[in-house]
Amino acid sequence: MKKSILTLCMLVCAILAYAKPPRLAVESLFDGSYNGKKGISVTTVKSEKNYFRSIEVREGNPDLINKIEKLVDEDVKRASNFTETHSEKIHERVFQIPNNGKTINVGVTVYRLKQRVELFIQGYPEAFK
Amino acid sequence: MNDRSNNTATLSVKELEELCRLYLDCRLTRLQERELHYVLLHTEASTELIDEVRGMMDFALRLSEVAEKPAAASVAVRTRWWQRWSVANIAVSLLVLVASAATLTYFSASDSQTDITYLVYVDGAKVDDRAEAEAIIRADIDKANEMLARAAEVQEAQQLRMDEMQRFYDKYQKYMQY
Numbered sequence: 001m002k003k004s005i006l007t008l009c010m011l012v013c014a015i016l017a018y019a020k021p022p023r024l025a026v027e028s029l030f031d032g033s034y035n036g037k038k039g040i041s042v043t044t045v046k047s048e049k050n051y052f053r054s055i056e057v058r059e060g061n062p063d064l065i066n067k068i069e070k071l072v073d074e075d076v077k078r079a080s081n082f083t084e085t086h087s088e089k090i091h092e093r094v095f096q097i098p099n100n101g102k103t104i105n106v107g108v109t110v111y112r113l114k115q116r117v118e119l120f121i122q123g124y125p126e127a128f129k
Numbered sequence: 130m131n132d133r134s135n136n137t138a139t140l141s142v143k144e145l146e147e148l149c150r151l152y153l154d155c156r157l158t159r160l161q162e163r164e165l166h167y168v169l170l171h172t173e174a175s176t177e178l179i180d181e182v183r184g185m186m187d188f189a190l191r192l193s194e195v196a197e198k199p200a201a202a203s204v205a206v207r208t209r210w211w212q213r214w215s216v217a218n219i220a221v222s223l224l225v226l227v228a229s230a231a232t233l234t235y236f237s238a239s240d241s242q243t244d245i246t247y248l249v250y251v252d253g254a255k256v257d258d259r260a261e262a263e264a265i266i267r268a269d270i271d272k273a274n275e276m277l278a279r280a281a282e283v284q285e286a287q288q289l290r291m292d293e294m295q296r297f298y299d300k301y302q303k304y305m306q307y
Contacts, residue, residue, distance in 0.1 A: 001218055004218055035248070035250050035255070036250060036253050036254075036255065037253050038252065038253040039252060039253065040250070040252070040253060041250055041251045041252055042248070042249070042250045043247075043248075043249050043250075043265060043266055043269045044247060044248040044249075045246070045247040045248075045266050045270075046246060046247070047246070052266075052269070052270055052273070054269045054272075054273065058252070081284075083280040083283050083284055085279070085283055092276065092279070092280075094276055094277060094279070094280035105273075105277060107273055107276040107277065107280070109276065118272070120269065120272075120273040120276070122270075122273055
């Protein structure tokens, strides 16, 4: 009986894992916890064909800027298309993640001197399911 | 003897003793043995032979009743144990399935509950004015498109460079062959 329960639990866990959409790490920035925070601007717009979210972090949030860069590092591993440019003032990364037959575009720009970060996620709503 | 309408009174003691001898010699069928037992139970005839056979038949009947009981009990125990295990297993499986279905429903419901058309915060302050919000959204989307366009340019430039390097390599290979 224990074996049956264990097997069933594993099956249920597998189903749950498959059923839940594979969320990007950067999507955690848009869970509402940064809305209304000083020095942070958040934009979210969702229509039938476009789901766009962006966050801009201004000076005075070095920890959050570091956190955003780490989250991007996690999602880059899943990218099918990746472009990175470095300059004295800017570090920019743009990449695409395929999911559910659609493409998710992610872009992040880090302004080194101004300690500012801009990040956006964009795609069809179905891409995030 | 098979005619039940004929009373036991018609069988004499000698006939009963003859039947008892046939019983002891195992010359009666099962049905005849049962009928003889019935007759002996309802007759007052009593001789040493008749009493002995009557006693043997009673003992054999009691033996068969005792032998059936443990078998029936063990079969019942096996069935009950199997039934208990099967019902418990099915109950647990159903519980897990219901819990997982409820969890999936909760997750999907949670996702749908947080769905909104637009939401804009600038430097921590919520923008309620629709026109202002739309302008900010448009600006952010334009910025994102510019970033994508820059990335596309970089990739195109990179591809041209790689094509040039490939051409140079092919030329070099041809030169080395001579």
